[in-house]
Amino acid sequence: MIASFTFRHYIFLLVLRSLEGDRTPSSLFHILTGKKTSQTIQDIKWYRLTEYFRMFPYWDKETFQKDIDMLERAGMYREEEERAYLTLKGKKEIERYFHDYKWPRLYNGWKYSHAAGRFWERLALFIQSLSFSLAKRSFLPVFRDFDTQQWVKQHWPRQLSKKKTIAQKLHEELVMLLRELPEQDALLFTCRLSGHNHSGYTLQQAAQHVEQHDMDELYYRFHAVLHYLLEAGSDLPFLGTFCTDLLSQKILTDSARKTQEYLAQGMSLSDIATIRDLKQSTIEDHVVEIASEEAHFPISLYVPEKVQQAIIRAAQNSTTYRLKVLKEKLEDKSVDYFSIRLTLAYFGGTDGQA
Amino acid sequence: MDKLEWYLQKWFGYTSFKDGQRDIMEAVLAGKDVVTVLPTGTGKSLCYQLPALVQPGLTVVVSPLLSLMENQVHELKQAGQKRVAAYNSFLTFQEKHYILNHLQSLKILYISPESLQQSMVMKQLKRHHISLLAVDEAHCISQWGHEFRTDYMKIGSVRKEMGQPPCLALTATATADVQRDIIRRLQLSDPAIFYHSVDRANISLEVIQAGLETEKRACLLQEVSRLPIPGIVYTASRRKTETTARLIESETDLAAAAYHGGMSQEDRNLIQQQFLAGDIDVICCTNAFGMGINKPNVRFVIHVDYPKDLESYVQEIGRAGRDGLESCAILLLGDKDGVIPRSIIEQEFPDSRQVREGISFISTEDSALAAEKKLIEIGGYEEQHARFLVHYWQEWHQESGNRDVLEAAAYINEIVERRTMWKLNKLRKMEEWLWNESMCRREKLLHYFEESTGERPQRCCDVCGLPETLPSPATPDRKRIPFNWEEQLRLLFHQEG
Ligand SMILES: [Zn+2]
Numbered sequence: 001m002i003a004s005f006t007f008r009h010y011i012f013l014l015v016l017r018s019l020e021g022d023r024t025p026s027s028l029f030h031i032l033t034g035k036k037t038s039q040t041i042q043d044i045k046w047y048r049l050t051e052y053f054r055m056f057p058y059w060d061k062e063t064f065q066k067d068i069d070m071l072e073r074a075g076m077y078r079e080e081e082e083r084a085y086l087t088l089k090g091k092k093e094i095e096r097y098f099h100d101y102k103w104p105r106l107y108n109g110w111k112y113s114h115a116a117g118r119f120w121e122r123l124a125l126f127i128q129s130l131s132f133s134l135a136k137r138s139f140l141p142v143f144r145d146f147d148t149q150q151w152v153k154q155h156w157p158r159q160l161s162k163k164k165t166i167a168q169k170l171h172e173e174l175v176m177l178l179r180e181l182p183e184q185d186a187l188l189f190t191c192r193l194s195g196h197n198h199s200g201y202t203l204q205q206a207a208q209h210v211e212q213h214d215m216d217e218l219y220y221r222f223h224a225v226l227h228y229l230l231e232a233g234s235d236l237p238f239l240g241t242f243c244t245d246l247l248s249q250k251i252l253t254d255s256a257r258k259t260q261e262y263l264a265q266g267m268s269l270s271d272i273a274t275i276r277d278l279k280q281s282t283i284e285d286h287v288v289e290i291a292s293e294e295a296h297f298p299i300s301l302y303v304p305e306k307v308q309q310a311i312i313r314a315a316q317n318s319t320t321y322r323l324k325v326l327k328e329k330l331e332d333k334s335v336d337y338f339s340i341r342l343t344l345a346y347f348g349g350t351d352g353q354a
Numbered sequence: 355m356d357k358l359e360w361y362l363q364k365w366f367g368y369t370s371f372k373d374g375q376r377d378i379m380e381a382v383l384a385g386k387d388v389v390t391v392l393p394t395g396t397g398k399s400l401c402y403q404l405p406a407l408v409q410p411g412l413t414v415v416v417s418p419l420l421s422l423m424e425n426q427v428h429e430l431k432q433a434g435q436k437r438v439a440a441y442n443s444f445l446t447f448q449e450k451h452y453i454l455n456h457l458q459s460l461k462i463l464y465i466s467p468e469s470l471q472q473s474m475v476m477k478q479l480k481r482h483h484i485s486l487l488a489v490d491e492a493h494c495i496s497q498w499g500h501e502f503r504t505d506y507m508k509i510g511s512v513r514k515e516m517g518q519p520p521c522l523a524l525t526a527t528a529t530a531d532v533q534r535d536i537i538r539r540l541q542l543s544d545p546a547i548f549y550h551s552v553d554r555a556n557i558s559l560e561v562i563q564a565g566l567e568t569e570k571r572a573c574l575l576q577e578v579s580r581l582p583i584p585g586i587v588y589t590a591s592r593r594k595t596e597t598t599a600r601l602i603e604s605e606t607d608l609a610a611a612a613y614h615g616g617m618s619q620e621d622r623n624l625i626q627q628q629f630l631a632g633d634i635d636v637i638c639c640t641n642a643f644g645m646g647i648n649k650p651n652v653r654f655v656i657h658v659d660y661p662k663d664l665e666s667y668v669q670e671i672g673r674a675g676r677d678g679l680e681s682c683a684i685l686l687l688g689d690k691d692g693v694i695p696r697s698i699i700e701q702e703f704p705d706s707r708q709v710r711e712g713i714s715f716i717s718t719e720d721s722a723l724a725a726e727k728k729l730i731e732i733g734g735y736e737e738q739h740a741r742f743l744v745h746y747w748q749e750w751h752q753e754s755g756n757r758d759v760l761e762a763a764a765y766i767n768e769i770v771e772r773r774t775m776w777k778l779n780k781l782r783k784m785e786e787w788l789w790n791e792s793m794c795r796r797e798k799l800l801h802y803f804e805e806s807t808g809e810r811p812q813r814c815c816d817v818c819g820l821p822e823t824l825p826s827p828a829t830p831d832r833k834r835i836p837f838n839w840e841e842q843l844r845l846l847f848h849q850e851g
Contacts, residue, residue, distance in 0.1 A: 127846065134848045138432050140627045142620060144424055146449040164848075171847035175840060183839075190839040195846035199628040202621040205611075209837075 005074070007217035008032075008056055009067060010097045013076060016086045017094065018047045022322050025068055025084045033059050034113060036253050038285035042341065044110060045292045045348040046321045053109035055220055104224030105181055112227040115246035120226055121148040122242050124193060124200065126155070130167055131195030142194050155241060170238045177232050177239075181225065184210050188218070189225045252293060259286035284338050292345040299346045303339045307332065311343040361408055365435060372397050378522075378548050379405055382486060387542035388522045389492070389533060391549045393672050398524050399426055402488035406462045407435065411485030414516075415464045416509060418491055420444065421622075423464040425648075430462070440464040441475070454478040467494075467505040470512055484519040489540065492523035493665075496535035498776070501665075504745035510541050526672070527552060527665040530804055552668050552803050556675045557683050558813040558820055559795040561788055564686040573686055574598070574658060575605050581682060582653040583608065583635040588670055590659035590694045592616045595638040598658060608635040615640070641670060650677040657685040662695045663780035664787060664802050680813060687788055695784075699777045703770045704739040710763040712743045717757050722748060794818050 015028055023043065030040045034054025044050045071077035076090035086094075121143045129152060132139040141149070157163045178186040188210050194200035203222065207213050212221070233239030234247055252260065262272045269287065273280045291297045299308065314329040315321065321344065323337050330340075358379060362368050371379075374392070378401045381388050392398040403426075406413030417423050423440040430438045437460050439453045457463065457478055469475055487509075489495075495506040513521060523536050523545075537545055562577075564570040578585065587602075587610075589595050595612040602610035611625050611634045628634045630649055641661045655674045661667045667685075675681030704712060715733055719725040722744050729740035746769055750762045787798055795815035797807045813820055836842050844851060 131846050131848070140623060140630065141428065142623050142627070144428065144619070144623070146445065146452075167847045168849065171843060171849050175843060178839065178843075187837065187839040190842050190846075193843075193846060194624070194627065196848075197845045198842065199631050199633055200624050202617075202624050204621075 005071070005093075007214045007220070008059070009071060010094060011052065011055060011216075011220075012067065013071070013086060013090050013094050014098065015049060015052050016077070016084055017091065018049055019043065019084075019321075020086050021083055023084060024082050025079065028084060029059070029061070029064050032056050034109060038253075038256075038289050041289050041292055042345055046344050048348075050110035051108050054113040055107075055109055056216055057113075058219075102182060104185060104221055104228070106228040106231055107220065107224040108227055108231075112230045112247075113223070115230055115243060116223055116226040118148070118246055119230055119243050121145070122151050123229075125149070126152050126242070127170070128194040128200075129156070130163060130170075131197075134163060134167060135196035137196055139194075139196075142200060166238065173233065173236045173239045174229075177229060178225075180232075181228065184212065185221055185225050188212075188222055192222070252289060253286075255282075256286040256289045259283055260290050263287070263290070284341075288338075288341050288345045291342050292348060297346060299342065303343055307335055307339055308343050308347075311335070311340050312347060315344060358404065358408070361404060365407060365433060366400065366404070367433070374548055374550060375400060378546075381546040381548075382520065382522055383408065385520045387520055387540075387545040389536060389542065389545050389547045390522070390524050391526070391528050391533070391547075392524070393526050393550060393552055393554065393668070398526075399490075401524070402486060402522055403430070403462065405486060409485040411483035412457060412460055412479075413462050413486040413488060414470075414479065414484055414519075415462060415488045415490060416467055416470060417464055418467055418494060418503060418506075420466070422490070423466075427464060435461070437461040438464070441469055442466040443469060457482050467503065467509065471505065471508055476512070476515060479516060484516050486522060487513055487516065487519050488522045488524065490524050491526075492536045492540070493525040493528045493532050495539045496528075496532045497773070498529075498531050498535060502773075504741055507539065507745070510539050513540065526669050527803065529802075551800070551805055551808075553796065553800055553805070553808070554672060554675065555811040556678055557671060557681050558811075559671075559799070559815040560682065560684045560820060561795070561816060562684060562686050564688050566689060570658065570686050570688050571601060574656065575602070577654075577656060577684055577686075578602055578608060578636055579606050584629065584632070584649070584652055585636050585654035585656065586652055586673055587636055587638045588641045588655065588657045588659070588661070589638060590641065590698070592640055594658070595640055599636075599638040602636055602638070609633060610636040610638060613637050613639040641666060648676065649673075651679070652676070652681065653679075654682045654684065657683075659694055660685055660687065660691060660784060660788060662699060662777065662784065664784050664799065665780075667784065668799070668803075685788065692785065695781055696778070699774060699781065702738065702777070703774060704735070704743060706763070706767050706770075708735070708739065709743065709766050709770065710759070712740075713747055713762050713766070714759045716744065716747060717759055717762075791817060 012028060012032065015031060019027070027039065027043055029035075030037065031044055031049055031052055032055050034057050040053075044053050068077060071090070072079070074089075076087055076093055078085050078087055125141055125143045125148055128139065128142055143149070157166050178189065188206055191198075191206050191209050192200045192203070201209060203215065203218060206222075207215065207218055210218075212218050229239065230243050230247065234243050258276070259272055262275065267275070269283050270280060272278075273283045276283070287302070291299060303311075310330055310332065311326070314326050318326060318329060323340055326340055327335070327337065358376065359370070362371065375397055378388060378390055382401065382405045390398060390401060392401075402413055402415060415423075420442055423442065427438050427440045439456075439460055439462075441450065441453050441463060443466060445453075453460075453463070454475065455478075465475070489506075489509060491501070492506075494501050494503040495509065496502060513519065518541075521540055521542055523540055523542065525532075525536070528536065533547070536542075562573060564573045574587070578587070587598055589598055592612075592614040595614050599610040599612040602608055611628065613622060613625050613629075617625075625634065625637070629637050641657075641659070652674045655671045657667075657670070661670060671683035674683060712729055712733060712735060716725040716728060719728060725744045725747070726740045729735040729743065730737055733740075735743070743766065746766045747762055750765050751757060754761070754765075783802060787795070787802070790798060794807075794810065794817050796810060796818075800807050810818065841851075
């Protein structure tokens with residue numbers, strides 16, 4: 001049987017190209033499925049992979065294992081000492097596949113995937129309700145969970161004139177934004193909306209309509225539209241109401257948030273570890289996570305400015321972000337791993353800019 | 355117009371009651387315990403909804419079907435009745451909290467049987483006046499029913515805790531022994547019993563011998579193309595709903611879609627919506643997961659795989675012809691169909707190794723909930739197996755006072771064996787009915803439910819002979835949505851071009 005590779009396989013290889021040789025296959029799995037651990041968060045920051053975060057949240061471990069086995073047999077991927085490598089053939093295959101690929105206008109899993117689901121639920125239910133209400137007909141709601149229904153209720157226009165205004169304005173805003181997208185993406189988004197003249201399509205049905213049959217890619221393209229609307233719509237008067245509260249939510253893990261509260265009270269890391277009955281290293285993970293998210297994180301309290309600069313220099317002159325390699329490069333041998341991780345997380349990426 | 359009729363019109367928009375509804379409501383309003391055996395689609399939910407709104411206090415409706423709860427709450431809300439809520443394990447903690455703290459403003463609370471047993475829920479319910487406890491799918495309480503659920507067994511004691519409010523037990527199908535079980539376990543006193551025939555004269559019954567799988571597919575295609583639409587096709591697995599829908603889409607002009615429990619809530623809602631709107635002609639679903647919606651004009655129900663008992667069969671074909679117009683129930687019978695329902699029955703219970711290991715795993719656990727959780731999360735047990743084990747382990751422990759794992763396992767294994775035999779027996783009754791070629795199918799079905807036959811309709815069954823009188827279907831004139839997204843969006847928002 002000839003192995004057939006699809007969008008998700010090539011995305012896997014593409015992500016692998018960035019952290020080749022530095023990470024295990026499961027690190028890649030966690031990035032693409034969006035597992036929020038300190039390690040994953042550091043990875044996507046250091047290697048600038050925030051865009052790929054949570055691209056395929058539904059990918060299960062078993063399928064993933066089968067997928068990489070298949071790539072390995074096809075000579076595009078190999079593992080050595082538990083680390084993942086891209087082969088020359090793999091590199092060529094990525095270039096071929098993505099050579100004239102039309103990327104969506106925007107996709108940023110790290111920034112938007114936590115908000116995209118709720119945003120879509122609100123938008124789809126609100127538009128459906130509005131469309132049917134103006135047609136004076138009853139309907140089965142697309143979303144019935146409490147939060148979404150409650151939100152729509154709170155934002156529901158009571159008078160007819162208000163309904164008409166909102167329909168007009170929301171329509172205007174959506175048309176304006178969607179016109180900026182590739183035709184197929186705009187079509188994909190609109191055909192999934194329900195209203196008085198049309199019952200929304202499931203993603204499967206939309207595949208037929210837009211003639212795009214790779215379901216992973218379709219899932220990605222659909223979410224890319226949502227991410228784009230979240231980014232471009234958050235400043236608009238009508239679309240903005242659907243997303244502002246969702247975007248302001250912090251993306252820290254619950255446990256890191258708790259650590260953050262203790263830090264704000266002025267406690268030391270070891271005090272927090274004692275109080276929470278956790279290992280010091282776990283608290284350090286939290287601090288690294290907080291540093292990567294908070295632009296105002298007081299990093300100099302933890303790492304002297306001179307040391308920060310030395311670490312950034314070492315990172316810039318290195319092709320890898322493996323901690324051990326970086327530590328060896330530093331002249332000052334007393335710098336610990338925590339300082340390196342914290343500095344890299346805070347400044348993020350390859351160019352040392354926050 | 356009297357008070358009941360006035361409310362009927364005000365809240366539900368009907369001008370008159372259907373057969374028997376009124377008698378049931380009057381018995382309920384008189385505070386009597388009531389058992390009703392009414393086929394689905396005959397407006398049985400009205401029998402508690404209307405009394406609930408008329409009476410002071412709260413009506414609690416126990417239902418195991420999540421989709422049914424949601425649909426009923428939604429329908430009531432659409433009709434302007436906001437004082438209703440559904441409480442089940444799928445809600446978030448905040449949602450649960452919100453409902454429990456607003457009980458005084460509710461008239462109807464739908465609740466799943468497992469939620470009803472939580473002490474937090476009971477504590478709040480006890481503070482309010484419960485005017486009626488309605489138990490839907492009441493046959494689940496009986497070990498001799500076709501869908502026994504251990505969490506139903508506790509409703510009797512929960513009712514006692516609530517202060518023994520009047521109880522209305524509803525079921526679509528129940529043989530006499532199941533009815534007796536319902537009365538005993540719910541501790542109903544001198545209940546009024548309303549029984550409606552399972553016979554639906556406007557549905558013709560047909561079994562077609564379809565041989566091997568390939569012949570069956572051809573036969574299915576032929577039937578769906580011949581019959582008036584819309585219709586429902588039942589299959590035994592999720593996967594098969596999808597392949598069947600694809601088959602119909604590719605080989606006929608009909609629009610078909612799959613519908614099953616593995617799909618997201620959003621997708622299921624969309625498919626329901628499309629089916630109601632007439633965008634989909636044929637829906638393919640599993641017989642474990644029927645539709646929670648009420649579409650009156652379903653013209654046919656086809657079974658590609660047969661259900662495990664006649665009770666399920668009657669319920670499933672009952673989705674056809676709720677508008678009273680002529681409809682068909684067709685079952686395609688293959689040569690090797692017996693395997694699937696047998697394996698489904700087997701999988702319903704833990705095997706002897708799972709029983710033994712499961713019991714030793716939970717033998718030191720006193721809380722039922724914790725034991726269940728342990729089995730599911732650590733032991734990897736299926737939810738229904740875990741629930742079953744915990745229930746009978748506790749029963750054993752309470753009655754014998756001993757914690758011997760092997761003795762308990764023997765006790766439970768014997769129950770498993772008995773229950774399996776019982777189910778296989780029901781399956782054999784189903785098969786007897788299927789393979790019978792000499793006796794009128796309607797008569798034989800009614801026999802099973804201990805009913806006598808009335809007048810046979812003209813289109814009765816394949817044994818009596820079915821005249822080809824059904825009108826040939828018109829090709830559906832389907833409006834595809836435009837490929838121009840701007841046009842589509844404009845229509846959606848009612849904007850001028
Ligand atoms: Zn007959």
